[in-house]
Amino acid sequence: MHEYYAELGTEVWEEEVVPQQITNNIYLANTYAKLIIAQMQDYISAHGKPIDAPFYILEIGAGHGRLSFYLLENLRQAFEVFEWPKRWLKFIMTDISLKSLETWKTHHALKPFIDEGWLDIAVYNANRDSEINLVISGQKIKTDSINKPLFVICNYIFDTLIQDAFQVINHRLHEVGLVIKNETQIEKGDLKEYFKDAQYEFVKRPIDINYYPESPVLNKILQAYEVECENAAFLMPLGAFQCIENLRKFTQQPVIFLVSDKGVTDKSLFDPDEDPDISFHGSVSMTVNFDALRRYTELCGGNCLLMGDKGADFQVANFIFNADYKISNTTYAFANSLSCFSPQDLFDICYIDDEPITNFKSLESIVNILNLAEWDPNIFYDYHEQIIEKLENNDDITVSVEHSILNGLERAWRFFFKLEKSQDLAFAIGATLYNMGFNERAIEFYNYSLEFFGKDKDTYFNLTLAYQALENYTKAHEMINESLKISPKDKAMAELQSELEV
Ligand SMILES: C[S@@+](CC[C@H](N)C(=O)[O-])C[C@H]1O[C@@H](n2cnc3c(N)ncnc32)[C@H](O)[C@@H]1O
Known part of the structure; x- marks a missing residue:
């Protein structure tokens, strides 16, 4: 470990x-x-x-x-x-x-x-x-x-950290030892392989109640378990x-x-x-x-x-x-x-089998769950595509829901902590803002995305759309060109470039 x-x-x-x-x-x-x-x-x-x-x-x-x-x-x-x-x-x-x-x-x-x-x-x-x-x-x-x-x-x-394993069998304390059966045959070099290949079994043997000679407190705990439990398997968190x-x-x-x-x-x-x-x-x-x-x-x-x-x-x-x-x-x-x-x-409320819940009837219900989660950046990230989908489908967005989202995005960004390579929070916030019609704010976040997660064709593509919505065609051209530099054969980008040239 x-x-x-x-x-x-x-x-x-x-x-x-x-x-x-x-x-x-x-x-x-x-x-x-x-x-x-x-x-x-x-x-x-x-x-x-x-x-x-x-x-x-x-x-x-x-x-x-x-x-x-x-x-x-x-x-x-x-x-x-x-x-x-x-x-x-x-x-x-x-x-x-x-x-x-x-x-x-x-x-x-x-x-x-x-x-x-x-x-x-x-x-x-x-x-x-x-x-x-x-x-x-x-x-x-x-x-x-x-x-x-x-x-x-x-x-x-x-x-x-290290643990000791025990079992009480009919009020009698047993030590549970772990034996790796194929110890001599497995490679020690690669830990992943070691864990995968190790075949182990547990061996039980009755023990004296003075198991930890240097720790009377730990012995007292063991004694209590032996008296209080008829049959019980448990660990002692020694580490x-x-x-x-x-x-x-x-x-x-x-x-x-x-x-x-x-x-x-x-x-x-x-x-x-x-x-x-x-x-x-x-x-x-x-x-x-x-x-x-x-x-x-x-x-x-x-x-x-x-x-x-x-x-x-x-x-x-x-x-x-x-x-x-x-x-x-x-x-x-x-x-x-x-x-x-x-x-x-x-x-458990936000995820089922590690996946975000998907059957929300309205944007407001997603916002409610994110409010409960205090717009935790990871949870927002996992839900942002659903928010965008609802926005794209013109789900009714009331003034109060709009306020909640804007507040929430600010809060999620305040707690941005770059870690997972695949979780570009700035891009997710930018895309949400763009779909709410806040193009200038969206551009700000797409730029954060470039700063924190590097050059990316989708970020430049989205920047193009935001500049286009602001009728800033010079910047829109610049952005689509950047995008095409990264992905010259992308059809959607080529189409957007032609559209901008008209
Ligand atoms: C499962 S991770 C938990 C990391 C973090 N606390 C969290 O909740 O995501 C265990 C961490 O404990 C550290 N660790 C392992 N053995 C340790 C030891 N004996 N003393 C201090 N840290 C240890 C590891 O390097 C690792 O960062």
Whole structure:
């Protein structure tokens, strides 16, 4: 896994190999922002304003960085509203992949935050490193070096780290070991091939309850499962526990984990007798046992906030260690955001089998769904063709729907984060504006498309149409010529060129 991510960097998301939408959306970023602000308010009511040192937000395994950007953008707005000085906060994006760091440094959405000193970056292995060396400021984070509460964001990372598998059979605890049957015959060089070719089986053997000699807390969790469950298969997120322990060493102050992952939250949801499920999606991942994380946090004297819908496959949780103050604002914000609805619900509403829903009766219904999704750029992108189709078919567009779309497009663009090679958001916004008759604005976005996604025959073709609609024939000619340079044999372009010559 280390090799896979370190080698490929952000490429795995640019090519859409590893899934990311559910942990990287406006809805989740807004929820995190609310929880961070609420926790800061809780701290300030007890200890006063953080004049001497900032709160830190550390993102572990930030990957491509989209969530970090959404969150920073949201927090920027919150800080303006609360009139809090920026020096109260420092955001640090980390990953094991140096290659990803190189991408972040120059990324159009992240660079402004780096330049203004809000964002720093570091290579950090959550299971191994005892220091964090910040690349931009040169600062070193070491044991006890942070003296304000530390926020830690762990999205789709605990499912990536090491896990131990167990099964309780008739109230007797068993270790579940994984054996690769054809280990000696498979090539180790290419990871993809390795995952594909590996034939494995699980082997169970009864174990002593003192399984983790160095961790009485983990043994207590195992003992509890043995007593409470007659038959249950479960995982212990060992890498997650290590990560929590490593990070807690950086400060004596509260450490607040915001975690989103696929997971189970209650022992009643453990399968009675199932082998561990390993998902293959470029890399590999396994479900996270949030029930064990909750028990761990509580055994360490911490607080744990879990989603109201315990059965949801995708969970968002808040684990809080060392808070010596009341966390009423945080608890309220969590309940208010996650007692019923969650990112999973939003995606289940917007997509069926990973495809956007198609049977909308009106443009307004699509706008309603996008309003619910807060015009998340990815969701808008997936729906833009349907919007354009409705506009082309002269679906009634009322003044209020037009306003909603214009507002929405502005919002989607504010959160533009270039990642997927195939998702040209600027082009999608330009095409929507053109179909609404806003030709000058459309041209602006087609130009952004050229800037961010390079020269493209369709972008020049659409620019031609927009200039033609504005009766700017000089520019229209220029654009169709550019388009034909890229695709000299294209019939539609040749026709448009002849039309312009008449
Ligand atoms: C599934 S991706 C999640 C990326 C991003 N957080 C998201 O939600 O889309 C896992 C990320 O964790 C990083 N990672 C893997 N092992 C790690 C470790 N031991 N310490 C820190 N990061 C790690 C990988 O490089 C990768 O960026």
